[in-house]
Amino acid sequence: MSKVESIRNVVLCGHGSAGKTTLADTFLTLTKVVGGSHSVEDGTSICDFDPEEKKHKYSIEAAAIHFENGGFRFNVIDTPGYPDFIGQVIGPMQAVDNAVIVINGHSGIEVNTRRVFKEAGKEGLGRIIVINKMDDETVDYPELVRSIREMWGTQCTPLNIPVGSGDQFAAVISTLNVPKDTTGALIDPSEFSEPLIESIIEADDAVMERYFEGQMPTKQELSKLIVQAVKQGSLIPIVCCSAKTGVGVNEVLETIGMCGLSPIELVRSAENGAGPLNVEPTADGPLVARVFRTRIDPFVQKLNFIRVFSGTLHRDDSVHASSARKNIKLGPLLEVQGESTSPVESAGPGDIVAIAKMEDLHTGTVLGDLTLPATQFPSPMVSLAVVPKTRGDETRLSSALHKVLEEDPTFHLDRDAQTQELVMTGMSDLHLNVIQERLIRRDKLEIETKQPRIAFRETIMANAEGSYRHRKQSGGRGQFGEIHVRIQPLPRGTNIEEFATKANFHSMKNYHYDEKSNFLWVDSVVGGVIPHNFMPAIGKGFAEKVANGVIAGYPIQDVCIEVHFGKHHPVDSSEAAFKLAAKYVFKQVFEQARPCLLEPVVHLDVTVPESNVGDVYSDMSGRSGRVLGSDPAGGAFTSIHCEVPLREVTTYARTLSSLTGGMGSYTMEFSHYDTMPANVQQEVIEKAKLKDDEDE
Numbered sequence: 001m002s003k004v005e006s007i008r009n010v011v012l013c014g015h016g017s018a019g020k021t022t023l024a025d026t027f028l029t030l031t032k033v034v035g036g037s038h039s040v041e042d043g044t045s046i047c048d049f050d051p052e053e054k055k056h057k058y059s060i061e062a063a064a065i066h067f068e069n070g071g072f073r074f075n076v077i078d079t080p081g082y083p084d085f086i087g088q089v090i091g092p093m094q095a096v097d098n099a100v101i102v103i104n105g106h107s108g109i110e111v112n113t114r115r116v117f118k119e120a121g122k123e124g125l126g127r128i129i130v131i132n133k134m135d136d137e138t139v140d141y142p143e144l145v146r147s148i149r150e151m152w153g154t155q156c157t158p159l160n161i162p163v164g165s166g167d168q169f170a171a172v173i174s175t176l177n178v179p180k181d182t183t184g185a186l187i188d189p190s191e192f193s194e195p196l197i198e199s200i201i202e203a204d205d206a207v208m209e210r211y212f213e214g215q216m217p218t219k220q221e222l223s224k225l226i227v228q229a230v231k232q233g234s235l236i237p238i239v240c241c242s243a244k245t246g247v248g249v250n251e252v253l254e255t256i257g258m259c260g261l262s263p264i265e266l267v268r269s270a271e272n273g274a275g276p277l278n279v280e281p282t283a284d285g286p287l288v289a290r291v292f293r294t295r296i297d298p299f300v301q302k303l304n305f306i307r308v309f310s311g312t313l314h315r316d317d318s319v320h321a322s323s324a325r326k327n328i329k330l331g332p333l334l335e336v337q338g339e340s341t342s343p344v345e346s347a348g349p350g351d352i353v354a355i356a357k358m359e360d361l362h363t364g365t366v367l368g369d370l371t372l373p374a375t376q377f378p379s380p381m382v383s384l385a386v387v388p389k390t391r392g393d394e395t396r397l398s399s400a401l402h403k404v405l406e407e408d409p410t411f412h413l414d415r416d417a418q419t420q421e422l423v424m425t426g427m428s429d430l431h432l433n434v435i436q437e438r439l440i441r442r443d444k445l446e447i448e449t450k451q452p453r454i455a456f457r458e459t460i461m462a463n464a465e466g467s468y469r470h471r472k473q474s475g476g477r478g479q480f481g482e483i484h485v486r487i488q489p490l491p492r493g494t495n496i497e498e499f500a501t502k503a504n505f506h507s508m509k510n511y512h513y514d515e516k517s518n519f520l521w522v523d524s525v526v527g528g529v530i531p532h533n534f535m536p537a538i539g540k541g542f543a544e545k546v547a548n549g550v551i552a553g554y555p556i557q558d559v560c561i562e563v564h565f566g567k568h569h570p571v572d573s574s575e576a577a578f579k580l581a582a583k584y585v586f587k588q589v590f591e592q593a594r595p596c597l598l599e600p601v602v603h604l605d606v607t608v609p610e611s612n613v614g615d616v617y618s619d620m621s622g623r624s625g626r627v628l629g630s631d632p633a634g635g636a637f638t639s640i641h642c643e644v645p646l647r648e649v650t651t652y653a654r655t656l657s658s659l660t661g662g663m664g665s666y667t668m669e670f671s672h673y674d675t676m677p678a679n680v681q682q683e684v685i686e687k688a689k690l691k692d693d694e695d696e
Contacts, residue, residue: 016081087410095307281349287311541582
């Protein structure tokens with residue numbers, strides 16, 4: 001095990017085609033961990049080893065490598081650059097202390113660059129910006145530095161300056177220790193020396209005070225404070241390189257070693273039941289570790305990647321796991337180098353290892369007796385209904401898709417209760433296409449897909465009340481149940497404890513609330529007119545209508561219904577009778593309360609060349625979208641922020657590619673539900689009625 005203070009855990013992140021994987025491969029060749037040349041283009045990359053990655057020539061999954069250099073132990077996780085695979089970035093960010101944000105010198109700041117920069121900041125990671133591809137003739141380095149500082153602030157400061165660009169890119173010059181000869185530097189390094197020192201000394205008030213009194217800090221003081229400045233965010237170093245030629249790559253490693261946070265600097269917070277506490281990275285402390293990624297490997301089967309924050313893991317240890325009912329016994333611990341693994345005896349604070357064939361471990365599982373904050377992954381929004389191409393393969397399909405579920409937290413799988421469709425949901429068309437390719441390659445399973453129903457919802461806009469008497473007599477014991485109810489809208493965000501009181505429901509005995517659907521039903525029955533033992537059956541009747549809808553077969557949300565009166569029969573009343581009465585009375589009053597359909601609205605961040613901004617505005621207008629604003633994205637690109645109904649953008653990737661000649665990109669996240677336009681509602685309701693008629 002390495003000394004904790006010498007460990008540098010790093011995630012390489014940024015937009016697609018920035019050169020992250022090439023940089024990771026160059027790290028390995030530079031430190032002589034591997035020999036020969038390795039390339040994404042020719043399919044020999046250490047990190048892009050998956051068959052789908054080799055085919056497409058871009059990363060799809062996070063890959064772990066490790067090496068030593070300059071007295072430091074580096075654990076590096078290379079992550080995909082396209083927003084479609086953002087889950088493979090967010091998970092690893094939970095396992096590292098530093099984010100190296102790689103920018104394509106030619107393309108500049110792109111949509112996913114902005115996103116990962118923000119995500120790394122939310123995690124409190126030390127951030128270092130690497131401008132890659134300085135060997136590209138089109139790189140405008142001064143303009144790119146200006147756009148970075150304009151976008152993210154003057155704390156983004158060059159730590160070195162390139163000497164030449166394109167074919168002439170030959171070296172980098174430090175701005176902290178400026179040499180006498182700066183010939184060929186694209187910017188005078190001394191221009192950033194003073195801002196750099198000021199960013200560093202912001203970490204110490206006493207040193208800063210002496211500095212402004214004219215006393216320069218010593219090299220030792222700067223060396224000590226630079227890590228604190230990165231931790232506090234007063235300094236975000238910018239360095240440059242060409243991963244392809246290797247120029248500047250050694251300096252990138254030196255920067256990570258010098259400026260990067262060790263596990264000692266970035267201490268996580270956990271819960272022990274009594275409140276939050278800091279997780280100190282000590283080998284003899286309580287065990288705290290997290291599974292941050294799961295991969296299904298064709299040879300070692302399930303592989304769980306684990307970051308240890310405190311304590312020590314040994315093979316065959318019996319440990320508590322948050323995803324298991326009882327302690328689990330660990331198998332062999334493995335170091336991972338791309339697709340290769342090698343056994344290790346133990347793992348301590350700061351170490352990243354993997355464990356194979358542990359069915360009780362899943363992405364997000366915490367090992368030990370403390371609780372870490374849950375990882376928040378974005379919600380996928382693009383769905384396809386799926387069936388196997390060959391009849392009888394339903395079980396194989398379910399098994400194959402559950403493997404994908406294990407690997408990918410941004411992939412969801414649901415069975416539509418109404419249509420019985422198996423619906424897979426991902427981040428984009430590209431995301432789902434790659435999953436289909438994996439099913440064919442790994443599971444020898446071909447599927448057919450179609451557009452599923454969008455997840456509309458039903459609600460009401462007015463109050464109503466009514467009653468229903470269920471009576472049936474056909475010889476022998478009959479059925480009888482009568483229920484009187486009032487129904488009203490329940491706005492999102494209502495404080496249920498304050499709302500469900502006798503001030504609002506005078507005879508209230510108790511209430512039942514489902515947070516997911518924001519559905520409340522109140523029991524205000526007095527005098528025994530409906531015996532207490534029938535109330536659970538009434539609740540079940542309501543729940544079925546909420547799940548299956550009234551006007552178009554979609555789940556109901558944001559509704560409150562109060563049962564305030566009724567009648568029963570001492571012989572003919574039963575749970576079944578009151579359950580049916582509840583379903584019918586719910587339907588009756590729901591239809592009287594101005595029912596309407598809600599549709600999911602998504603937030604789009606669309607990044608396009610400045611020349612295409614007008615095209616996006618016009619297109620959004622035609623999709624009932626609303627433009628919230630825009631920001632410069634650097635490199636003659638603009639990011640446009642929009643809200644638009646999901647039904648209008650299920651195939652937006654194709655439209656944007658057509659509008660921008662393939663230069664545009666976007667991210668999409670669920671925002672909220674909103675009322676659907678009346679004409680569209682009517683179309684959806686009519687289609688639902690037609691389907692019901694066909695089913696009959």
